[in-house]
Amino acid sequence: MNYENILTSIDNNITTITINRPTKLNALNKATIEELHHAFAAAAKDKQTKVIILTGTGEKAFVAGADIAEFANFSVEEGVQLAASGQEKLFNFVERLRVPVIAAVNGFALGGGLELAMACHIRVASDNAKMGLPEVSLGVIPGYGGTQRLPQLIGKGRAMEMIMTAGMVTAEEAYRTGLVNHVLAQADLMEFCTGIAQKMMKNSPMAIGMAINAVNANFKEGENGFDTEIKSFGKCFGTNDFKEGTTAFLEKRKAVFSGE
Template structure:
């Protein structure tokens, strides 16, 4: 699939996906969401890709929101379908990827942009980042998981205030709230994320896959996260990575995980 709105670049075991609509401040339209799904899916299926970084082109915006012109005239049924398809195709899809996804938030991450960042496994922001869910100022609510993930990350009260005021917070407050893990200078954003990726890539990709499943299980209705952890823990014992990891530890050497 050729892309009109994104760039996907692989360097060794790291794939970097860049939303590339600078004239629209990288706003998410239907085509961009479909392209992102395809790029994430291909990176996840590539056994040599150990970490994915997603960011926006330019210095102003990660993603400034959804492309409002595409759905301004939708009716109730069309609106619900838009949210459902978007969640399934991209946001829930990213959250449940077995490959770790880091959001490198450069500049504005608003509406669908913040929802995209929150769907990633964790976030690093540049100092100029501004984050928020301003949908109620348009007469609508966040529809790509924002009302669910934001309270999980920063707590119900703060999420209620941020959503109801349609406000933005800066990178420093996002760090204080726990919405992002780190804040760095804009020019250091991608190098910093790459350093984290290098640390992740030293470890067992099979074990990381199990950890992602176990952590996510705690946030799913009707699922016992502890039982999910027990299951994933047990599965590790049948892997080549477990054999290599424990053998390397006992032999006092660095592990060379086969990813199996």
């Protein structure tokens, strides 16, 4: 598929997806969300892809929010559909992927941009990055999961403050509160994310996928995360990766995982 708003590449089993709307500070619109959904789905199905890195073009913005002009005149029903469709096609979709996704936050991550980063499994920020959910300053609330994922990551009180003040936090503040895992100079950002990806790729893709599902289960209403962990743990015993991992350990060699 030819994309207009994103770029994709794969190198050494790492697929990089880059949001490429520099004149709009990589803002999300419907077309970009559709393209991102397609790119993530394609990468997840590609057996060559072991890790996905998501970033934005340029040095100013990861994603500077949603494209406000696109929905400024929406009705109540259209607003509901906008949030529901976006969450299902992209934000929830990314969170549920069995392939690990690293957000390389290379600048502003505001509104939908921060919500997208929070849907990824790991966040790494450049030292010039600033993050926030400014929606209440526009008379609306975060609609792509921000009111749910931000408290999970930094706690209810801090999340309430960020959302209600519509303020931005620096990369260092984001690191202190657990919103991002690491902060790097922008020049080192992608190399560092690649290093994390390479560490992940030494391990079982099957086990990583099950671990993602088990961690997510703790935050799903009506689902017992401990039960999911127990069942997933048991399923691992029936995989080729388990047989290879345990055999390699006993034979004192490095495991070569097939992801099956």
